[in-house]
């Protein structure tokens with residue numbers, strides 16, 4: 001978001017440069033213009049990146065994305081702590097007549113491979129890479145990712161429409177109090193590597209989730225790995 005702002009400001013300055021400033025411009029040519037850093041694109045996989053021997057953990061927070069894959073053998077199962085937090089959240093949501101369900105949580109390497117290969121066969125690799133992770137790169141392999149929907153609202157499961165439902169909105173406002181963050185927010189595809197997924201939540205613990213929520217940043221920005 002900051003980057004966008006800066007870019008906007010720059011354009012604005014160029015557009016409304018006063019004439020006397022423009023006349024001074026040749027002087028500046030003596031010093032070569034600073035090379036702009038290319039914006040990293042987290043949607044792209046690195047060529048020849050091998051799966052590591054250990055997962056990446058920064059400040060006690062595990063990160064899995066297209067730049068930080070997991071070992072093929074990393075198979076922790078669904079996190080008990082995350083499940084307990086989800087159940088507590090579910091109990092509170094029920095009071096607002098929202099019946100949350102986690103329709104997909106832990107997926108091991110082999111399962112992700114079957115899913116991804118199926119998507120590639122159906123939509124081609126480029127399209128599949130936008131909405132599905134290659135095996136070893138899925139956050140679902142960490143046991144900390146919960147795809148959440150509502151029972152009886154199956155038509156909104158894993159759909160952009162979930163964000164506009166009562167349940168989707170409730171989660172956006174409350175999930176952090178239970179330790180979950182909206183992992184792939186709107187407009188952050190170049191940072192997280194994925195298009196907006198209103199249903200995909202990641203357990204990071206209450207303290208970190210509250211901090212990330214208050215700062216309005218992605219996990220990548222929070223851990224400074226973007």
Ligand SMILES: [Zn+2]
Pocket residue numbers: 140145146147199200201
């Ligand atoms: Zn997911």
